[in-house]
Amino acid sequence: MNVLANIRVAMRALAVNKLRSVLTMLGIIIGVAAVVALMAIGNGATASITEQIEGIGSNMVTVFPGRFERGGERIQANLTYSDYEALTQGVEKVSVISPVFQRFSQLTYGGNSVDVEVMATVDNYQQVRAMELANGRFVSRIDDSSRARVVVLGSQTATDLFAGLSPIGRNIRIDDVFFQVIGVLASKGGGGFGSEDDSAIIPLETGYTRLFGSRAIRQGERVLSLVSMSAATPEDVEWVMVQVERIMRQRHGLKLSDELDFTVFSQNAFLEAFDQITATLTIFLGAIAGISLLVGGIGIMNIMLVSVTERTREIGLRKAVGARRGTIMFQFLIETIVLSLIGGVTGIALGWGIAYGVSAADLVQADVQGNTIMMAFFFAAFVGIFFGIYPASRAARLSPIEALRYE
């Protein structure tokens, strides 16, 4: 009998017990839908987080003062302006480097006030962090040298303070000092690592001389919260980090055996760590979905065994009129495969629907990928074959006379 005729026979057999067939399929449907939806959501989340991390600035290497040790102890130390100057001169293969001093401060306009991170920095910080402006301009060298009281607001900060008014040219208070708004950053969305949407940026000199005062001075030296730089190419990131560490050790008088009192951090390292986490998570999700498919497969096997028992006389009759073992085996195998493939396709559609729903609800931009669909489809087919073989061979092995006499 050819495959098409077998599929027709299988469909008819499955239609006899519609409810049972649907319930049997449900295991596969849920398993496959879970695989498709979870993979799509996982892919979407990974893509969006990766984009955010990359949005922080490409090839970025950042130095922070102090260091967290295992166990939560913190080694305190200062990162000074002269450290920054030494790094500027000493580190090769860096395209831009900028110093930042930041503190939480209160911004006030009219009756509105917000507490945000105010970053005092220089013009090229815009490049390091790949920041884009929605309006106006960034702080400039001239602002810096003239100690101008100008501020660039993060998009959320601008919304919170001005509630729809155009902020450019207006004066706001930072703590008790008036600043003029010269620009608003474009929103980057998301958050977490140093979100720029909730920030304000002022010139570094202005910060030292007019706003932060003694808070930015330690032991008579101007200090920084961080120094960020961009390596010239992604391949240079490692080298830049090595140089930063060498120069900083030298400047802080640390021997090779001493613990570092500063932290060098690269966005690439962050991305790598993140990739590892997502890979682990994907395996984990896949394992859960795999288990549900396994359970679905066992359900199919169970029902097929019942079906073989119920149809013992039919099998006997088929054998009596000339069906071989292989023919019977094939008939029942096709039935299981049809069952799990219908379940698989329905599951793919359902999973796709869930992914679409999640995207439409704006939770995560789910990304249904072709290879996920292929994988789910072939996995369903595999489940059908694997769990169909035993019931089918049971049917095929029945002795014709015993099958015919079965009551």
Add this chain to the structure above:
Amino acid sequence: MFSDNGVVIRIEGISKHYQMGDTTVRALDGVDLSVNSGEMLSIMGPSGSGKSTLMAILGCLDKPSHGRYRLDGEYVEGMSDARLAEIRGKKIGFVFQQFNLLARTSALENVMLPLTYAGVRGREKQSHAREALDLVGLADRMDHKPGELSGGQQQRVAIARALVNRPAILLADEPTGALDSKTGDELMELFGKLHRDRGITLCVVTHDPEVAALTQRVVRLHDGNVLEDKSK
């Protein structure tokens, strides 16, 4: 089909023993029988006489413990399962007490089933099946499903199915057992007609003396042995 001087079935010293716990049940104990082409015989005997076992062995549904069986010129013992399946499909036509039709499947498709397994395809398959249904007088019921047919009609579909591959022999196991006496008589009439007009070789297993009376030869079994083999 008429090889071996018209002998379709020849069995020699056929035994079938079952082990039931500690005792050996001798369902058949050295049976000899030969059936010529075009014969119509009945195998009779009380329950437990071994007639169903004999029928199963004649139909290649079961294998004997001992003895030789030559069907249509071929020795059956030692054949592979696949070869036996082919023999069943092509050389033997079965009619069962309970019809054994596939439910939810039209009369025509039921009749086509042996052709499908024999590898007959397409138009040839259709026309053979129609012919067979026509032969049993059901040309106008081809698309009916078993549930839509009377018991007598269902059994006639089963006969058409048994005949469709032009087998060497038709084996009927209590064919009237599930039918009322009138329908049973009609069915036996059909068998008789097929035998007369088409020269079909027919072997009916029955415990009903009235059915046996309609055949020219009656073989009586008792305790796994042939008690009597009488031809009219």
